[in-house]
Amino acid sequence: MITLYQFAPAFGLPNASPFCMKVETYLRLAGLEYKTARVNNPAKAPKGKLPYIFDDGRIVCDSHFILHYLREKYRVPLNDGLTGHELLTHKMLARMLDEHIYFCALFARWLDPDHTAKTRDAFFGFLPAPLKQIIFIQARRNVRKALHAQGLGRHDMSDIYGLGIEDIETTAALLGEAPYFGGEAPREIDATAYAFLANLIVPPYDTPLRVAASGHANLTAYVDRMTARLFPELLPA
Ligand SMILES: N[C@@H](CCC(=O)N[C@@H](CS)C(=O)NCC(=O)O)C(=O)O
Missing domain, CATH: 3.40.30.10 (Glutaredoxin)
Incomplete structure (x- = not known):
């Protein structure tokens, strides 16, 4: 298995x-x-x-x-029947989420001073108190270095959030009125889109990224639709 x-x-x-x-x-x-x-x-x-x-x-x-x-x-047929243009659009969206908005969200979780305690407690809460803080500080140092090397970390906070919000606006416009990014049924792109959008909307980080994503009713409905379809065990009883 x-x-x-x-x-x-x-x-x-x-x-x-x-x-x-x-x-x-x-x-x-x-x-x-x-x-x-x-x-x-x-x-x-x-x-x-x-x-x-x-x-x-x-x-x-x-x-x-x-x-x-x-x-x-496993010859997964999820993308069968899509046109070449649809496949290209899906690839571009996946790359934008994987390689760009990811780093904006990383900044929000690890370097925006309003939110670092939530990250520390969520990711290292299983460690005893002094160790939790030490490991978190080490991990945050690595994130800072990675963001600086990637380039985004050289901008100020409002520019970083501004870039992430552009991605969110683009993603919301691409979904439009469709139930899924793949159209009438979920396709492979929906694995990526759902993972990133749920991670922006659900965790309690009230950053400008969450505010922007939550402000699009089509994105919040999409996350709810995907959760109900794929992870029903996570819905409140
Ligand atoms: N390109 C990789 C990125 C994976 C990635 O960045 N994973 C993060 C967690 S979201 C990680 O393991 N980071 C640990 C580290 O960089 O030390 C993929 O698509 O799987």
Whole structure:
């Protein structure tokens, strides 16, 4: 059986890492049997990041390559029948979420001083008090360095949030009145879109990103629709 190695669930979401949640959403959309294994320290992962999977004697790292592997190995028909133009649009949206808004959201969680305590408690709450703070400070230092190297971390807070809000406006306009980013039914792109949008809207970080995303009724309805369809166990009883 496929094993998905990922962080523990948090904030009432399957995962606080959109990349982990993307893979779990894909597994459910594709109807593949899987189990999850909790990893606390991503440095122990084969490439130092989560998620990764183990399947049939093989390790596959990175959500992009995991989806590719699963699609090919299990002949997942989620994208069957899409036009070339639709596939290109989906690829561009996935790249924008994976490679751009991710870093804006990373800033919000780890470096916006109004929100760092929530991140510390959600991700390191299982550690005893002094250790929790020490490990959090180390992890935050790494995030700061990563954001500086990526480039976004060189801007001031309002510019970083402004860039993220542009992505949110673009995403909301792309969805329009459709029930799914894939159209009338969820397609592969919906694994990525749902994971990122739920991670912006659900956790209690009242940042300008959450305010912007929550302000679009089509995005909040989409997150609710996907949760009801794929993770009904997370809905309040
Ligand atoms: N391109 C990777 C990105 C994965 C990623 O950035 N994972 C984060 C969690 S959201 C991680 O493990 N970070 C740990 C670290 O950088 O030390 C993918 O699509 O899977």
